[in-house]
Amino acid sequence: MDGKELKAFSKLDVSHNIGYVAQKPFIFDGSIRENLLYACQALLAPNGEHSGDLPKRADILKVIEAVGLADDILRIGLNTLIAEGKHPDLATRLVELRKTFHERWGAELRDVVDFFDEDRFLYYANIAQNITFGDPRRPEYEVERLAENRTFRDFLQRFGLIEPLLELGSEVARQTVYLLRDIEEDEFFFEMSPIRRDEFRRYVAIVDRWERFGRDRLTRTDNNAILLLALRFVPSIHKMAALSIDLENRILAARIQFMKEMSGRHQEAFAFFRPTEYLYTQNLMENILFGHPKVDQFQAIEKVQHRVVDLLKERELLDEVLDVGLDFQVGSMGERLSGGQKQKIALARVLLKNPRIIILDEATASLDNTSQARIQELFNSELRSKCTLIAVVHRLEMVLNYDLIAVMKAGKVVEMGRYEELMQRKGLFYELAHGSV
Secondary structure (H helix, E strand, O other): OOOOOHHHOOHHHHHHHEEEEOOOOOOOOOEHHHHHHHHHHOOEOOOOOEOOOOOOHHHHHHHHHHOOOHHHHHHHHHOOOOOOOOOHHHHHHHHHHHHHHHHHHOOOOOOOEEEOOOOOOOOOOOHHHHHHOEEEOOHHHOHHHHOOOHHHHHHHHHOOOHHHHHHHHHHHHHHHHHHHOOOOOOHHHHHHOOOOHHHHHHHHHHHHHHHHHOHHHOOHHHHHHHHHHHHHOOOOOOOOOOOOHHHHHHHHHHHHHHHHHHHHHOOOOEEEOOOOOOOOOOOHHHHHHOEEEOOOOHHHHHHHHHHHHHHHHHOOOHHHHHHHHHOOEOOHHHOOOOHHHHHHHHHHHHHHHOOOEEEEEOOOOOOOHHHHHHHHHHHHHHHOOOOEEEEEOOOHHHHOOOOOEEEEEOOEEEEEEOHHHHHHHOOHHHHHHOOOO
């Protein structure tokens, strides 16, 4: 560096002046934002003062857009649940956005979104959600505990729903056991069933007892397990049983009374789906839509997302949603991210650090061709004359614009020069470029 041996510099000098992106970059447990700012935080002076200001939100968003990470973070943001009391201004503005969305596209997108409607059955919601028309805010009203909740069971009994729900649950249990008994080791097939793989043997035993001794011999625990299946049942996803029109109508009739009773006696127990309120039990996208996207309408869902993004841009809320996405917890070593997302984070991290020397060790290997080309163009345009860029690559088309190319063989540099020079020499680089080595 500057004519001096690297070992002559202190570790502080090296860390401040060099940025490095590996082929498999290290991502630590924390948020995307923390991972992006990690290198900048490392520039803090020993006394705790910054040797420079940390990048502002606008700087972060500019860099993630440049490396092609913005769409990923936007998608993450739209699928995020925000805690009650956090981002209050955003929550208020999204409720206002919801009204505009429905006025413009509600009728057009009815076949793509299962909109929350107090007077209509929700086919992309489970039975429990259809009865309550909301999400629980207290543990005893969570779906997994509803079958044993005395208040809820008493309500079902008063509205004549216990028996038809037990019939539905038993049909789901029998059909699932029949279909998956010989392939229970494959997790994939349980994605379309309200029975989880880890509880499958339990339901096999219940179905066997039912068929051998009849329903009267089932225990209370068995009946609760069957009722739980009915409450988990989502008509549009779980195709092993059919929901009768009569049961749909009875659920709709019970819904109004349930909301009335709970609003009076247990008003803190549920967050009901009300069009004028932000739903903290639903993610940002579902709050804007005021409904569930129909997951089997893949191409149409893209249309919905485009409408939502256009509206966010119009109301200048896109950056706010991206900011929410930056707080996404990536998991241990970034286990909740794809390989491409990890590399983009590492690239954005080094750009935010803005060192004098950047070393890229196959830093775009996990990216598709389009993303690789985008990153290379970024280096060619934004970094030229601003820093020294050293890249280890195997794809030769990526080195066209470098000032100097070193060709290595058996650990030694055998050629060095610009692209045109090396091609004219017709040496090892030429042979590599023409696939003869």
